Amino acid sequence: MRRPRVVLLTEIPAPYRIPLFNALAERVDLHVLFLAARNPDRPYRLHEDEIRFGWDVLPGRDLTVRGRWLVVNHGVARRLRGADVVLLGGWNQPAFWTALLWARAARTPVVAWVESTLADSRPTALKRLLARSCTAFLVPGSASTELVRSLVRDPRVTVAPNAVDGALFASRVADRDALRAEFGLEGCCFLYVGRLAPEKGVDVLLDALAGVDARLVLAGSGAEEARLRALAPPETRFLGYVDRDELPRWYAAADALVLPSRSEPWGFPLNEAAAAGLPLVATDAVGAVRELIEDGVNGFLVPAGDVEALRGALRRLAEDEAFRRAAGARSRDRAASLTPDAWADAVARLVEGLP
Numbered sequence: 001m002r003r004p005r006v007v008l009l010t011e012i013p014a015p016y017r018i019p020l021f022n023a024l025a026e027r028v029d030l031h032v033l034f035l036a037a038r039n040p041d042r043p044y045r046l047h048e049d050e051i052r053f054g055w056d057v058l059p060g061r062d063l064t065v066r067g068r069w070l071v072v073n074h075g076v077a078r079r080l081r082g083a084d085v086v087l088l089g090g091w092n093q094p095a096f097w098t099a100l101l102w103a104r105a106a107r108t109p110v111v112a113w114v115e116s117t118l119a120d121s122r123p124t125a126l127k128r129l130l131a132r133s134c135t136a137f138l139v140p141g142s143a144s145t146e147l148v149r150s151l152v153r154d155p156r157v158t159v160a161p162n163a164v165d166g167a168l169f170a171s172r173v174a175d176r177d178a179l180r181a182e183f184g185l186e187g188c189c190f191l192y193v194g195r196l197a198p199e200k201g202v203d204v205l206l207d208a209l210a211g212v213d214a215r216l217v218l219a220g221s222g223a224e225e226a227r228l229r230a231l232a233p234p235e236t237r238f239l240g241y242v243d244r245d246e247l248p249r250w251y252a253a254a255d256a257l258v259l260p261s262r263s264e265p266w267g268f269p270l271n272e273a274a275a276a277g278l279p280l281v282a283t284d285a286v287g288a289v290r291e292l293i294e295d296g297v298n299g300f301l302v303p304a305g306d307v308e309a310l311r312g313a314l315r316r317l318a319e320d321e322a323f324r325r326a327a328g329a330r331s332r333d334r335a336a337s338l339t340p341d342a343w344a345d346a347v348a349r350l351v352e353g354l355p
Contacts, residue, residue, distance in 0.1 A: 004351050005029040007080055009099050010089030010113075011071070012039050013055070015047050015244045016268050019165045023344035025053035028351055033079055035071040035095050036062050041195065041222070043241055058095065071095065077102045085351050087111045087138070091130050100133055109135040109354045115162075117143040119285045119304075120199075120263035123150045131155070135354060138347060140266055143287040160346035161291050162266050163338045166275035168244075170332075172252040173276055179253040188214040188318040191254035191278075193247065193269040194261075196222030201260035201283065201304065206231045208260070208310035214318040216258075219250055251276035255324055256317050261286050262304050274298075274335035279327035281313050291338065298330035 006028045010017070013034050024030050031054040038044060040062075060073035076098040080086060086103045088096050088110060103110045112134040121127075131137075131151035139145050140162040148155050172179065180186075190209075194200050202218065206228065209216060215235050218228075219242040229238060242250065251257070257273035259282040267286040274280060274292055280299035282289050283306075295301040300313035317324055 003027070003029045004084040005031070005082055006085045006087055006351055007083040008032045008087040008089060008113075009035070009076075009095055011035050011093065012037065012042065012044070013046055013048075013051075013057075014042070015044050015050075016164055016272075018047060018050050019340040020163060020343050022050070022052040023340040024347055027344055027348035030054065031056075031083075033058055033076070033095075035060065035073055035093055039069055040064070041069065041197075043221075045243055047244070060095075073098075080106075080108075083108055085109050085111060085354060087113055087347075088134075089113045091127060097130070100130060104133060111136045111138050111350065111354075112148075113138045114144050114148055115140055115265045115287065116147055117265055117287045118147050118150065119143070119287075120265055121147060123147070127151055136350060138350060141287060141291045143290060144265070158346055158350040160343045160350075161338045162268065162271060162288065163340050163343045164268060164271040164275060166335060166339065169248050169251055169272045169275040170277065172248040174252075175249075176252050179249055183250075183253055185215070185217075185253055188255045188321075188324075189253065190214055190216045190256055190258050190281075190314065190317075191219065191250055191273070192216065192258050192260070193219045193242070193250075193272070194259070195220050196224040196228055198224060199261060199263040200224075201262045202228055203231060204262075204305055204307055204310060205258055205260040206233070206236070207307045208314055209233065210311070212311060212314045212318050214255075214314060217250065217254065219247065247272065248276065251278060254278060256281060256299070256328075258310075258314070259283070259286055260304075260310060264288075271335060271338060274331040274338075277328040277332040279317055279324050280331055281310070281317070283310075292331070292334055294330070294334070298327045298334060 058073040062071040073095040136156040217237045221241045256279040264286040267288040283304035285304040302309040
């Protein structure tokens with residue numbers, strides 16, 4: 001029996017997506033079209049040796065317009081020929097709209113892969129227009145489902161929670177003591193992983209640390225770095241950008257992950273940290289919290305921008321080592337079901353059920 005041919009359009013070959021796409025390629029005939037090799041704000045290394053699916057980087061050029069990264073591609077329609085299903089990984093680039101128009105003309109089903117939430121994306125007439133043109137929707141969780149339902153009436157929605165290579169991020173847990181000695185870590189250490197940008201709320205985290213007996217390590221780079229360095233206590237450690245393969249060492253050495261975002265469609269560091277067995281602290285603006293955090297059980301969920309609530313969560317974790325251990329074990333349990341295979345199974349069922 002011929003497997004359905006799925007052509008997926010997405011912006012860049014982010015390393016955390018590769019395990020998902022590899023798993024999907026075992027179930028469908030998958031070809032991924034990347035709009036660009038990299039985004040200047042996300043300096044990921046291309047792990048080309050790990051890719052087990054067909055892929056191309058579309059020709060084109062990129063530019064930044066008023067702070068927004070824009071990619072203008074050509075040859076999109078030609079690369080879609082023969083597709084049984086088109087999977088759109090966004091609506092913010094011209095190539096996505098070109099693909100939608102081609103699919104409508106070719107009478108090919110279109111699935112919109114929506115990861116935004118009502119907390120970070122306003123429903124607009126343009127988004128409603130795209131949504132009404134789609135056959136079905138793929139979302140990572142309930143927060144994105146709410147956005148889809150605000151755009152189109154009675155949508156066909158499949159939930160496939162985002163996942164990471166759990167074994168990779170758990171791979172250095174046994175080396176915790178040696179890593180802490182190597183890094184010079186003593187006492188409770190909180191870890192933040194992500195860009196240093198205003199929407200990430202790192203300034204709120206630095207404020208919340210006042211009076212908490214703990215240290216903070218920041219793994220990431222971005223335009224906010226100079227301002228955040230000026231705000232940070234002297235013992236705060238700025239690592240700069242950390243490659244994916246180095247992150248497991250820091251997850252193993254840390255005591256908890258904190259994601260204080262003002263806006264965050266999903267939040268892959270929560271998956272990574274949970275796989276490494278860390279307690280999680282995140283705001284209600286992070287899309288993944290409904291799937292990965294049980295408040296007071298494996299960490300804490302706090303309102304975005306609420307310094308006092310965040311400080312209370314940090315203080316509890318810093319002062320209660322037994323709770324940290326128990327919460328970390330529960331995080332690992334929650335992450336166990338969020339796997340690339342589970343994601344791919346859900347996507348394959350959606351594709352196979354399309355008219």
